[in-house]
Amino acid sequence: MRRMRTGLAALAVAWLVSSVPVGAAETKEGLLGLSVSYTHSSGTYGLENDTRIDLIPLTVDYARGPWFASLSIPSVRLSGFGNVTMGADGPIQINSAAVGAMVGGAGAGTSAPPSGGNGPGSNSSPGSNMGTATTCQQQRSTVSGLGDLSAEAGYGFFTFGDSGVLVEISGRIKFPTADEDKGLGTGKADYSAQAAVSLPAGRFQPFVQLGYTITGDTSLMTLNDVPYGSLGATLILGKYLDATGAYSFRQKITDTADDFHETSLSLEWRMGRGWRTWAAFAAGLSNAAPDWTSGIGLSRSF
Numbered sequence: 001m002r003r004m005r006t007g008l009a010a011l012a013v014a015w016l017v018s019s020v021p022v023g024a025a026e027t028k029e030g031l032l033g034l035s036v037s038y039t040h041s042s043g044t045y046g047l048e049n050d051t052r053i054d055l056i057p058l059t060v061d062y063a064r065g066p067w068f069a070s071l072s073i074p075s076v077r078l079s080g081f082g083n084v085t086m087g088a089d090g091p092i093q094i095n096s097a098a099v100g101a102m103v104g105g106a107g108a109g110t111s112a113p114p115s116g117g118n119g120p121g122s123n124s125s126p127g128s129n130m131g132t133a134t135t136c137q138q139q140r141s142t143v144s145g146l147g148d149l150s151a152e153a154g155y156g157f158f159t160f161g162d163s164g165v166l167v168e169i170s171g172r173i174k175f176p177t178a179d180e181d182k183g184l185g186t187g188k189a190d191y192s193a194q195a196a197v198s199l200p201a202g203r204f205q206p207f208v209q210l211g212y213t214i215t216g217d218t219s220l221m222t223l224n225d226v227p228y229g230s231l232g233a234t235l236i237l238g239k240y241l242d243a244t245g246a247y248s249f250r251q252k253i254t255d256t257a258d259d260f261h262e263t264s265l266s267l268e269w270r271m272g273r274g275w276r277t278w279a280a281f282a283a284g285l286s287n288a289a290p291d292w293t294s295g296i297g298l299s300r301s302f
Contacts, residue, residue: 030064037297039280043084043290045093046258049140051080053091053290055147068170069153073177076184079142085183086147088174088190088213089228089250093257093288094221143182149175168196176216186223188216194228206233215253226251228260240270252288261285264293274301 039055054077061070076086083095154170172192178185194211209230215223232246243265250260266280275298282293 030062032302033059033061033063033299034302035059035061035297035299037278037295039293039295041091041282041290041293043091043284043292044287045080045084045290046095046287047081047083049081050291051078051084051091053078053080053084053086057147066156067153068156069151071149071151073149074147075144076147076178077142077144078183079140081140082183086178086185087253088148088150088172088192088215091290092186092223092253093260094254095256143179143184145179145182145184147178148185149177151175164201166198166200168198170194170196180218186216186218188218190215203236204233205236207231221254223253224251224255226253232264240272242268242270244268250288258286258288260288262289262293275299276301 036056036058039053041053042050044050055074057072057074059070059072061068063069078084078086084091084093086092150172152170152172154168156166156168159165159167170193172194174190174192176185176187176189178187180187190213192211192213194209196207196209198207199205207230210227211229212225212227214225217223228248228250230246230248232244234242234244237243244267245265246263248260248262248264252259262282262284264280264282266278268276268278270276277298278296280293280295280297282290284290284292
């Protein structure tokens with residue numbers, strides 16, 4: 001099941017850590033995996049102008065028997081107007097359109113500086129106005145740096161033999177390694193627990209995932225603890241090619257934001273000798289999600 005969710009993970013909800021997890025319930029000996037991916041997203045998040053985010057996560061994972069674990073840290077580039085920052089499950093909308101318009105100040109006639117960085121006289125970053133609805137940031141600001149380190153560990157088991165239903169239970173910690181002042185993270189640790197159930201047999205393999213994140217409050221505002229989940233299926237197209245479609249949901253992170261809704265589609269190609277590559281696309285269905293996200297990735301298992 002962890003193999004089937006490769007494309008979904010690469011998009012993070014779809015943003016999660018963009019990892020390529022190793023099939024924990026499939027390996028009896030230790031198996032090490034390395035992966036790198038690139039995702040680009042663009043969305044207005046309720047404002048008039050768009051926020052653009054580039055992520056390049058590097059992930060190391062290990063599985064032995066039913067146990068699996070992973071570490072992931074991304075390089076982040078965020079260009080926007082102050083109502084979006086990075087969270088445990090990807091970009092999070094700090095404010096909805098009504099409040100975000102005051103925070104971002106992205107009204108008609110506003111344009112980005114030629115360099116894509118801060119405008120004249122502005123030294124603020126995309127996340128510097130989180131929750132301050134009285135501040136008007138009228139210029140696009142672009143920041144970059146390392147994101148938050150994410151560590152996950154879990155256990156997978158079949159309920160009715162090796163060809164039955166696969167259940168995976170895991171926990172994840174997001175460590176606040178990103179620069180909060182730049183808006184690359186919330187500056188606090190988040191703790192998540194989740195369970196996934198799948199039927200990894202046949203050409204059509206459905207799955208469902210449910211989780212809950214305890215979110216650390218920032219220095220400027222209170223963030224909600226949120227449930228999240230996804231529902232989808234993998235279709236085995238051939239010996240080396242799979243397609244995965246999914247719908248993802250996350251409750252709003254603040255009382256002034258919107259719930260997150262997104263659909264995604266990914267293709268994974270197993271090239272042999274432990275190599276895999278994938279491409280994915282997602283479309284946002286609410287203001288809390290990017291309008292669109294695209295990503296590619298490459299992994300190697302040893």
